[in-house]
Amino acid sequence: MASSASLPAFDPIDPAGIDAFLSDDEKDVRASVRQLLADRVEPHVAGWFEAAHVEDIRGLVKEFRATMAAGGLQESDLTATASAMWSVLQLFAKAQATLSDQATGAEALENMYTISNETLGGLIPPITFTKGQPAQPRDCFYSVNFVDGKLTAPLGGLKFDCYPSKN
Numbered sequence: 001m002a003s004s005a006s007l008p009a010f011d012p013i014d015p016a017g018i019d020a021f022l023s024d025d026e027k028d029v030r031a032s033v034r035q036l037l038a039d040r041v042e043p044h045v046a047g048w049f050e051a052a053h054v055e056d057i058r059g060l061v062k063e064f065r066a067t068m069a070a071g072g073l074q075e076s077d078l079t080a081t082a083s084a085m086w087s088v089l090q091l092f093a094k095a096q097a098t099l100s101d102q103a104t105g106a107e108a109l110e111n112m113y114t115i116s117n118e119t120l121g122g123l124i125p126p127i128t129f130t131k132g133q134p135a136q137p138r139d140c141f142y143s144v145n146f147v148d149g150k151l152t153a154p155l156g157g158l159k160f161d162c163y164p165s166k167n
């Protein structure tokens with residue numbers, strides 16, 4: 001009979017187990033971005049959501065890009081995939097904010113079910129995770145126009161639109 005390999009202990013700080021693949025420079029970039037978010041974003045997210053407006057979004061984007069550049073990332077590294085991954089990691093971090101000191105995978109999964117109608121302050125369309133059910137399709141999008149060389153938001157601010165429900 002083949003023996004089964006045991007899984008490593010769940011690490012709430014590194015739930016996906018990626019630290020082993022990161023260089024020291026990449027870990028420094030991560031720490032810098034975390035600090036930027038803690039200082040400049042987290043204290044204001046609720047207010048921005050309620051107002052459907054981010055005060056200095058261009059300034060925040062410039063700071064984010066400068067932080068990434070300080071870590072050696074080029075402008076070409078900041079792709080749609082990188083933005084999507086950033087959103088996923090922010091969502092996971094929000095769900096796992098209350099993990100116990102002796103966290104388990106089951107606790108981490110259970111915490112995902114605390115996510116309800118979450119937009120991460122307008123970063124993503126609303127998403128909800130319900131225990132025992134697959135995630136609902138997110139048929140929402142942000143409308144943007146390109147007018148006179150500038151992106152504009154025809155719906156105004158950080159607003160999204162969704163396709164009608166199929167139900």
